Amino acid sequence: MEFAERVPRRRLGVHGPEVPLLSLGSWNTWDRMDRDDAAELVRLAVDRGVDMFDVAHYNFGPHAENAVTDVLFGQAVRDAGIAREDYLLCGKLWLWEYPASSFAEQIKVSLGRIGTDHADMVVVGDFMERPDLKAVVRDVSELVRAGRFKAWGVNNWSAGDVLFACRFATAEGLVPPTFAQLKYNLARRSVPEGDLYGRLFSEEGLALQASDVLEGGILAGKLDPQRKIGADPGGIRDRIRAALPEIRRIADGFGVTPAQLAIAFTLAYPAVSNVLVGVSRIGQFEDNLAALGLCARRGDELREAVAGLWLDEGVVDPAASWGTDAPTAPKDTAPCR
Template sequence: MASGTRKVFTRPLGGDGFQVPALTVGSWYTWDRTPFEQTVDVIRTAVDAGAAFFDVGVYRADPRDVGSHTDVIFGRAVQAAGVARDDYVLQVKSWVERSGGAEDIVAQFDRAVFRIGTDHAEIVVFGDLVGEHVPYEVIAEGAAALVESGRVRHWAVNNWSVAEIRAVAAAAERTGLVPPAFAQLKYNVVRRSIAEGEPFRGVVADLGLKVQASDALEGGFLLGHPRRRPTGNDPGGIHGLLEEARPRLRALAEELGGTLAQLALAYVLTNDDLCSIVVGARTTEQITDDLGAFDLLARVGADRLRELLAPYWLDKGRVDPESSWSSVPDDDPVKYALILPDA
């Protein structure tokens, strides 16, 4: 894709004039499930379209395994794609362990960027809070250390509740650190209760927080794809409703001259509080399809899309808008459940 076909617009992040592409490529176990040459082409296609924004982390599906090499593969693939480090935005996931201090948070970040092949990232995203996590003050101190050292420009959180976000923002303020720039949330055309709920809207107003949408296609389930890897659970139990709604959504997409993936992503792009959508595109066809969401949005318009898709808020009344994945009680078996791949 030639640079003249750039189509991905940018959104502001933080109060320092920083802009990020509205499409982020990466997420959980993306780069280790496809041929290397294909990964290189996906990265190059995304960058040429203006989506030079990548989400990378050190992942382990099971604490007993040695972990995925998806981050290492990304580091080599972005080099092979001919993309210089200064020419893309990198966000790195950092997991908040149950013990350890700010030094451990910095050390974990350093390990992550070392595996990628760099020494810094524009954004660090602190992962899900599980059980007795380290105190908010420690997380804020770790974030402050990374920002002050120049390792990162902004910090963010992943799947935190409104109360948790406010608590860590207050701790950050006491250290002289600005609030988190965004919250990465499970958010898509059928799953809106948290990202579009009034509690989160209040945090946006008070802290200038943005939302970054993850699971925008429900791990492919929204499109009806068979599951070939562990994916996130199903808060609110809406997958049965989605099965029923999928034919109508697909027909609407075709009526608008697009695909179901494009319609789903275009809806999320209508949210003015959004900074970007994370997609796990693994093939050139997938990333090209995802990029078409920007054309669909431009053609149909945000107001019309929101009107047409209003009936498809499937988790409304099923998910507490003040909650997060981490707020599920520790003794609830759903908390750690993953939707396993289809046989």
């Protein structure tokens, strides 16, 4: 494996920590592994420098499924003998039942289920109806000041909503978001590569944390994943399945697997600080790690090779989110840098 040494790192936005290029998600992963295998994977990941874990309490809104994947992750860390200071934890705060379910109570329960008293960063989840964004920024900032975590980002918000949160935080002396966790893969490019988010990345110092990079496994060659996977903005998932033979052809031309092609494509986008992948086997983990070398060697070349597979172009609005149009951002405030 080309990166037998520790995996390279990039800063997660101006206000965020340095994170490994590859990080491990938790949705429908740890609950698909044997206990010993989970501990082995955690130990191997930390040894290789893949020491950031995105872990959430999935029991809100569409995720109200009583999953225990977060509990199992905490168990795996303890079984592996990993000290809390030896890994980065990215938690989630959900807006589905906010403010009735306060962020303070959510983080208390979530961290307690994992077995720690603090995260390193959190992602504030998506929404159908916009909450009071000023209250969101205030409440998140209060938890930063309370030592619950040090940085925060957003999940699938519109660029307008992120700009509002960023500028409001700056104007009020609060903590601005430092990254956006967005669906981003070789087929889904319209929002992360759109002009609106492009300005956030270049002018506001925001970082992109890429999720759904393998489309729930479809871009790795699993046409019908046997687990729940993310939403399908634009209704293009069947088109992604139909494109798999072409994806395999291109991957074969580079001498790599489809998963490696997909991960390397995403990492080669300059705004990306790191990508989240879900693995449940050591073999998957090793395969995904090999994408880092591919990106370093041939990133620009492979992005050009898959240019015709941009399947949500003209289908998904680059300004879109689960919410509605953004409120007006405070004027005459400095960027979040």
